Amino acid sequence: MSTEGAPTLPHIDKGKARATPPVFDERTPLLGSTSGSLHSEDASESIPPRRETLCSKLLSIFLVSLSFCVLVFIFIALLAYSYASRSSGIPPDELVQRALVLRGPDRIDVLNVTDHGGMWVEVGGRIGINTGELLGVNEEDEDSVLRDMWKSIGRWGVHRLDRISVKLSTVTLSSAGLDKTFLANVTIPPLELPLTVNPPPDDTWLRNLSLTVFVQPSEDIPSLVRYARDSWMEGTVTVQGSVESVVVKGGRLGETGWRKHIEMAQSHLSNKLRIPIPPLPGLPQPGKNMPLPDPATLVTLQSFLITSSNSHLSIDANATVINPTPPNIHYDVPQLPFVVSLPTNITNSSVRPIPISSVTSYPFSLTHPNITLRLNGSVLPLNPSASPYLSSFLTDYISAISPPILVSTPLIPNLSLYTHFPAPYPKPQILRNVTIKDMKIKPTAGGDMLASGTVKATVVLPKGINVGLQVAKVFPDVLVFDGEVPDLVSDVTRRSKERSKSRKPPEHPLPDPLPERAFAHILPEDWLDATSVPVESPNGEGTTVQVSANIVDVPLEVLPGRDKEFRNFVGKVIFGSQGALAGVQGVAAVAVRVQGLPFDNGYDGEMELDGLPFQGSVRIGKKGLLVDHLPLP
Known part of the structure; x- marks a missing residue:
């Protein structure tokens, strides 16, 4: 048979030698083709142990990674527990003293005052929490490498947390003494407080804070005034602050992330604050038992x-x-x-x-x-x-x-x-140009002396009092001198020691000792009716009126031990060609009516001005003396 043109078949060696195994590389499939002619026993013998080695390595890596994660978690948990136990073990008052830093208030605005005396106040200041000082994670020069690594983890955690939110119940402020005097209730809205580590020595790390708080002070005003005075004398404000509950959460208000799970609650907290009163402009230094200035x-x-x-x-x-x-x-x-x-x-x-x-x-x-x-x-x-x-x-x-x-x-x-109410300085001179016109002195059958005449004076109110004024009555209390009033007694003021709640004239004691050359005392038994006429005010002063009042047979009393001075004066009047000059000095009371003053009519519309000093002079001639029974020198 001819083989020409037929396909060439692969040579198959049918000898009895062992078959050469196939060569495997990275492109060789793990499962053979279904059309292959190899038996399953041969295929299993042909797979190497590389697959089992890979699975073993993957399992080892997983177990090692899991173990490392567990260790890291345990380390972080222990570290967090260490910091948490450290912070939770700190008493609240130490927390405030060591970590909380307040500056201010930098601004205070009273927004509203309620009908019950409460005040809405907007307070601006600066605040910060030195968390590194509280947890002991601030950097220090003597820290070792391991300690600095341990602290750095704490600082990293503080930076991650960043801030906390605080909700307080009403803060009750009271004095720190034994009496525990209630001072005020302060309602503070929820607030955020920033956390800081390694703060600089100055206050640049503090953050601005603005709060609207409600202050309800005590209604026991005497106790508040007494507390203010005691604090000023001590130079320190000592306050006991108490809250029923405090809730602290991580993160901002309304936090929704992982920070909200960091929470701490405290109840029945109390802390005493001692705040030295700093020097205040225009006031004396507080403390040293110095009283609070008026x-x-x-x-x-x-x-x-x-x-x-x-x-x-x-x-x-x-x-x-x-x-x-x-x-x-x-x-x-x-x-x-x-x-x-x-x-x-x-x-x-x-x-x-x-x-x-x-x-x-x-x-x-x-x-x-x-x-x-x-x-x-x-x-x-x-x-x-x-x-x-x-x-x-x-x-x-x-x-x-x-x-x-x-x-x-x-x-x-x-x-x-x-x-x-601040009084004027210098002392205003209300009564001016006081004199007694047409003065006459006569004795009575019983040996008493009577004086008559017309009292003339100018009433000048202090600057700024420009009111309609009518002088209705006067009550002069006059000392009579032989000659001009000595300068040493020109400022003598005699006033009633009690307020007059009746319509009786005031009573003034005589000066003790009696002034030199004073020999007589003229004192009416009752108010003298007066008339007044408005005149132009001098030098821009207040309302000015001219006043006159008649004295008719008013008792003139020779002062005790001054009979000789009286006889000398009478001698000057009788034998002097121009009579004698008598000085008059004393105090007066006037009853005035003020236009527009909302009093009822009658006496209730009058006001009495007492203790008005005056000084003047009067010349008495021979016609002014009825000398038939007068003692002659």
Whole structure:
């Protein structure tokens, strides 16, 4: 058979030698073709152990990785437990003392005052938590390598946490003494506090914080005033702060990530804070048992104007107040209403003060070193029983004595500040040009002396009091001198020791010792009716009126031991060609009616001004003496 053109077949060696195994490489399939002619026994013998080695290595790597992760987790858990136990073991007061850093307040804004005396206050300051100091992870020069590595993990954790959110129940503030006087409740909204490690030595690491808090002070005003005075005398404010519950969570407020699972809650916490009172501008150094300054010493009344109409008295005033607050505190004060009252009995709190005026301050800011205040108001309707107290107030004022007042505001009920209204300086001279016209002296059958004449005087109110004024009555208490009044007694002031609550004239004691050359005392038994005429005020001073009152047969008493001086004076009158000059010096009371002062008619519409010093002279001629029974020298 011819083989030409037939395909060439592969040669098959049918010898009895062992077959040569096939060659495997990376492209050789693990499973043979179904069309192959090899038996399964031969195929299993042809697979090498490389697959089993790979699986064994993968399993080893997995187990080692798992073991490492478990160890790392255990290490992190132990580390976290170490830091957590360290922080949880710190007492809350040490937490505040060591870690919490506050600066300020840098700004205080009173937003609103409630009807019950509570205040919404926006407080701005700077705050930070030195977490590294608290946990002991801040860098230190003497740290070893291992310790620094341990600390660095803690610092990394603090950076990851970044901040915490705090929710407080109402904070109760009380004095730290044995009495535990309640001071105020403070409601603070939830807040975020930043965490810091390795802070610089200055305050640049602190973050700005602005909070709107609600402060409800105690209604026990005397206790608050007593606490303020005690703190000032000690030079330190010591406050006990207490909260019912505190909840601290990781992260921001409303955190939704992993940080929210970091949570710590505490209850019934209390901490005592001692804050030294720093030197305050314009005030003496606190402490060393120094009393709290009278608020009146901080106020300078620059000008005021009281004007009257038919229905009321208006008050306008400008004053400066020393600003004792630090320069970094800013406070824009809105209009503030005040009520000025007269104390009736300081030792008896059951006797209510008498409100006399209502004023409102214009908005102002805390400027330094002084605050400028502008006030506007009016005199309130007065009860008739207020007349003696108002009279005493005005008498003190025109005598250059700062009268006591109580200042309150309806914004803070039950708060009254006891102070003094600043009196004018120098002392104003109310009665001027006092003389007795047509003075006559005559004896009586019983040996007493009687004086008659017309008292003339000018009443000049202090600058700024421009009111309609009518002098209705006068009550002069006169010492008569032989010649001009000596200079040494020109400033003698004699005043009634008690307020006159009746319509009786005031009683003034005689000076002791009696002044030189004084020989007689003229004292009416009752008020003298007077008339007054308005005149032009001198040098821009207040309302000025000319007053005259007739004295008819008023007792003239020769002073004890001054008979010789009296006889010498009578001799000068009789034998002198121009009579004799008599000096008059003393004090007077006047009853005035003020236009627009809201009193009822009659006596209730009058005010008494007592203790008005005066000095003058009068020349008495021969016609002024009825000498039939006079003792001659």
